[in-house]
Amino acid sequence: MLIEIRNQAFDPWQEISRYQENCGLVPGSYGACATFVGTLRDFNQGDKVKRMRLTHYPGMTEHQLSKIAEQALSQYQLLDLIIVHRVGDINPNEPIVLVAVWSAHRAAAFDGCRQIMEYLKSSATFWKKETLESEQRWVSSGVNQ
Amino acid sequence: MLIEIRNQAFDPWQEISRYQENCGLVPGSYGACATFVGTLRDFNQGDKVKRMRLTHYPGMTEHQLSKIAEQALSQYQLLDLIIVHRVGDINPNEPIVLVAVWSAHRAAAFDGCRQIMEYLKSSATFWKKETLESEQRWVSSGVNQ
Amino acid sequence: MSITVRFFASLAEELGFDQKTLDRKTVAHKSPLTIEEVWREVADRPPPENLLCALNHEYADFKQHLKDGDEVAFFPPVNGG
């Protein structure tokens, strides 16, 4: 299991590939891997976005990610999972979040991956502030984004 | 859009990475990428699987993949997608299928990716024959796998 | 009138062939010929349970009528992904 809040840009596909090859996933044991990558768009609510600052609640956010990971692992009998979430200053086209889950069959992988993402959007203690052309603004609740 | 039936092993993460960087996805335009990778397990219905042969209906299968791709693109307003499906002799731990879809927001990406996978399982003209320790057998319908 | 008939997977194994061509001379029926009738012409057994068929690369109904040059396919339940 890899759960990390990171303040540097990352390549999600390399992250998955490296983890899958080197981190204890037994070859031949998994039949399904579902992943989600959220990326910063350069456009939001009609405005051009130049940059975004993501903050979190150190201590609480890590604790939340561990809990949702454990819950998804047990509820969907997942074999393993990755959650990587950016914080700090993010440029358009940079990944914000990566969730990858491995399981024997596909339904568990899809459901587990989506449940983690819904939790991240609705409950994990992250906040976003966008830098537009001529102002900054806090992004309101991410539930429908 | 990349739709391919391939008779050689492939690395799904490299496939996605290469496509995303070189194939016309506009940086900053997509906020979500959902992917699914199906991999051959070394175990099925209580038996050790040594190998699997995947056959398809040349002409019809390609036609089906194009149609399901176009339908998902339009139904979920996806920005782009990849479908790569193996045929031929496959070893355990080799990817069988890759579906990746890009969209502005996450719900469309999850829903579109899953719809394509359900179609591949239920309707696309592929057939699987497993080589076990001491026999071969045809795998029955994949809807619940 | 000539119809190409294809068979896939376990069905081709059981029948011992994966393709046949039906031409007018071998067709005992008066037209129009249906997919169901093609099965009777080319196979020496009743259609298996769960048999699927396609006409010109689209899923089809066994009652569908055929025309010259059509490609009919018979196969067991599919299993992709």
Added chain:
Amino acid sequence: MSITVRFFASLAEELGFDQKTLDRKTVAHKSPLTIEEVWREVADRPPPENLLCALNHEYADFKQHLKDGDEVAFFPPVNGG
């Protein structure tokens, strides 16, 4: 009795601080102190609509009671992923 109080995101910007410590001397109430009362002690305004709070890194109810050493946090709706 000492309570650490933290504020995040737009709320910290509006209040002009992101952390305060409440100790017994500054607390006017008789114990037990609730999260609601902490807000009244540290902020000079009514709680904003949609205000969320946490107690020791778990989401909490404003009516929850506090004990010495607790960490209380106030923040606006979250937005991860």
